[in-house]
Amino acid sequence: MTELERKHDRTPVPKEWAYAPAPESRDVVSLDERYGHYVGGQWLEPSETYTTISPASEEPLAEVGQATPEEVEAAVAAARDAFENGWSGASAAERAKYLFRIARILQERSREFAVLESLNGGKPIKESRDVDLPLAAAHFFYYAGWADKLEYAFPNRRPRPVGVAGQIIPWNFPLLMLSWKIAPALAAGNTVVLKPAETTPLSALLFADVLRQAELPPGVVNIVTGDGRTGAALVKSEGVDKIAFTGSTDVGKAIQRELAGTGKKLTLELGGKAANIIFDDAAIDQAVEGIVNGIYFNQGHVCCAGSRLLVQESIYEPVVEKLKRRLTTLRVGDPLDKNTDVGAINSEQQLDKIRELVESGEQEGAEIYQPPCRLPEKGYWFAPTVFTNVAQSYRIAQEEIFGPVLSVLTFRTPEEAVEKANNTPYGLSAGVWTEKGSRILWMAQRLRAGVVWANTFNRFDPSSPFGGYKESGFGREGGRHGLEPYMQFDGSEHFSG
Amino acid sequence: MAERLPVKKTYKLFIGGAFPRSESGRTYEAEGQNVARASRKDVRDSVRAARASLPKWAGMTAYNRGQILYRLAEMIESRSSEFAELSTGRDEVERTVDRIVWYAGWADKLAQVLGSSNPVAGPYFNFTVPEPTGVVAILAPDEPPLLGLVSRVVPALTGGNAVVAVASETHPLAAIELAEALATSDVPGGVVNLLTGHRDELAPWLASHMDVNAIDITGANGTSAELERAAADNVKRVVRGNPDSQSPWEIASFLELKTVWHPVGQ
């Protein structure tokens, strides 16, 4: 062997590089064993309770209240009292400063909240730490700035608060959804009764402690926990002037029916079945990242998830190959591990729904791909999944799965892409991937969706209005427009939406 | 036991995030203290520092700028008693803090109120966005010493501009205290430069400086016609405001508007 040959001898390659566990410490959060309802600045002993768990391990975390209609009414009364006696009369600049305080305190305690959010909800700590918490604090910061500038947001309209807002939020972004509801409501001068989702009450309950630190006057924000019955009681309450609901389309419709004829204001943010459209001139590797982010971020528990991939037929193969390869580097596991990309499914109920729909996909004839994944024994888990050979009529292409499941369809021309994208009762969001500027704008004009992401996906900002067309709901959250549902104006009859 | 002798403070300029003496070595007496008397070279250095700071400041997200201004309010609030002694009192300080908080909340809303998407008659997407003018020179009014300075400086900052301000000539100590608050509030060095000295000596150098984009002559007393003539040499935006106003249009005085067109087609 020559010197050169000896030196060019191939060195052995490792079989794998396993990352060691990198757990975020749970110590930063201290949980009570039992929580009541936060009403009028006090903790009310709950008459009925249930146990909330960690979906990654099924470990029980705490006992929380199952609010009865009476307890809901007490909260509404406290909100009404605070509204009439103090909050709406407080100077707008003071309201702003309370909201700024809340924003700052959330920033200071963000690690604590991030850990709690991942523990109770199942989402990776990487997301709760880097997305949910910063956005939640930013949302309070943004709306704090509007509180004393409403006349600039609505010139000549004499904006005034509506009164008491009843707010019902989902389990996919518990704290973030809380901030999307409370911040604009308070900025506009209203008081609030908020009901977090049944499976994720803890970050809302901890938020009550932020309110205490901010010295927010009692009754301005009230928090009651419980399942759908609690939500129904809040919707029915006569003391509530406006309802804001984020959740499933079915429940949204039920609420709209319930409120019909009552004159109460309503906004709904419901489900979606977004099309993520890739043209052959897209920046392909980045588009694949966008697809992955679109459907596997937060385990696909996202109303605006890009759950339908519409790929131009001319690049179908490279895109699907790259996508499948990319799925093999997704790490599914302990939400509190800093390297986890995909966490736990939020509940057994949701897991069953996902399984049922995935099974229907296989039965209807779609081809399933799942990367090899070691799923933990306990807890609720589902591997990232891609279906190819999907027809528009399959249930997996029509119904919202709300899980890490992507359906791939093809198109040939921009018109066809638009037609397929719009061919759904939903209309929350859409994605367009192309390097051609005029095509981005052409598509954006034609897509019937409240949010169009071009060359990106799942981007949120407090200044950017978010909301749906059609059965994805009505009303916008974020931006100047996000204040509107919480205000009343001179000379306008305000119907639902 | 003899009374304790306090350590006397030295009052310097605030340029590029640091506290230098005037390069001229001069001081003048104000409020019983020797205060740095800035020279034209200090003006020159301040404008350079302001210009150099712009890529970072204007390049930050509006949200970040708002946060930094809010932090400035935090820093002033925490030094309320010091500021109260150097101004007309507690009331002026509280109004100053609240004004800064008010402007902080505008940073990420300007584009929504001042900008627009414009429905042009053709297959084009057209939008207008506000942008900072650049380096703004400010002649602060003599009274009120703190609120007057802040009322002119903060709107310019909110829009993403960098500022060279000449403080109240008769009551400059509040400005120096403000400089200390700025230095501790994450405002990048050079974004705000504060000069103490004789306004009539410094103003013409700012008004004629070819790398200053706008000049606020609120504090100029009667000499403004010459300043306005000098400003014409590079078509500076000339602004005269109110020492006590609070309005988004104050921010808009220091903003440019850019309109962009792009075709809409397959």
Add this chain to the structure above:
Amino acid sequence: MAQAPVLPRGFELPLEPRLPRIGSVDAVALEERAASLAKRSIKKDAKVFALELAVRMMDLTTLEGQDTPGKVAALASKAIRPDPSDAGIPSVAAICVYPNLVPSAVARVEGTSVKVASVATAFPSGQSPIETKLEEVRWVVEHGADEVDMVIDRGAFLSGRYAKVYDEIVQVKEASGEAHLKVILEVAELGTYDNVRRASLLAMAAGADFIKTSTGKLPGAATLPVTLCMLEAIRDVYEETGRMIGMKPAGGIRRAKQAVQYLVQLHETLGVEWLTPDLYRLGASSLLNDVLMQLRKEKTGAYQSPDYFTVD
């Protein structure tokens, strides 16, 4: 007028949308992906694995006007035995020097596994006639260099004379004989990620064994987004032709933590097969001691001081 180069090794430029077409790179998304990969938390044995691999992948470099045989001797000694107090630390991959220092470098590493890489082709600017560049390459190879690090003609690239860039690489590869050829793109001068991708594909088409980010002579050399862009180009070529081409970030990597981030990016973009000095090198000088300090911290549990590690 330059013509589209005829490309050996089986892949063609723009005719099909099939990869590896040139394509575009979205800068915002690329940078986000790089940032997201950089957040991986690599601890304990996973970290030790990465750090030891980083040592084995390092090209210890000295490229100064003031280099002397004495300096090269010290560098070689460090390269062969990075930590005199710990025999368990492997040698680095190579030392990288200017042509004049090749003979002393070769003499110093004889009998060890450390290779000698020489820069050539009018490094760092590349602004010389092709004849002199080829002469330089032949000289260093004759004098024992195992690897040649060439620079592309950025002036030609940026003025659209891609055929000239391509031809030069082909000729240098020929002149390199058995020695491995690394092609330096000098990414900081290319301006956009689109150009980095184009230059990467061009270099690979022309026969590069490695593509390298920078000469290290300009500020802002290797960055995580740029290397990610290059790795994606390498991946496309691999998918299309089966050829495995290596990558070397150079310049700006001073901390062990950064080295680990580069390796994570490599691991998750190309896979375990690329985790070898045959396909990945780290061009650095001060990085080695920081890696050694981190390794010792992992072993002893205490934060280290530079005083305890030799300076070459």
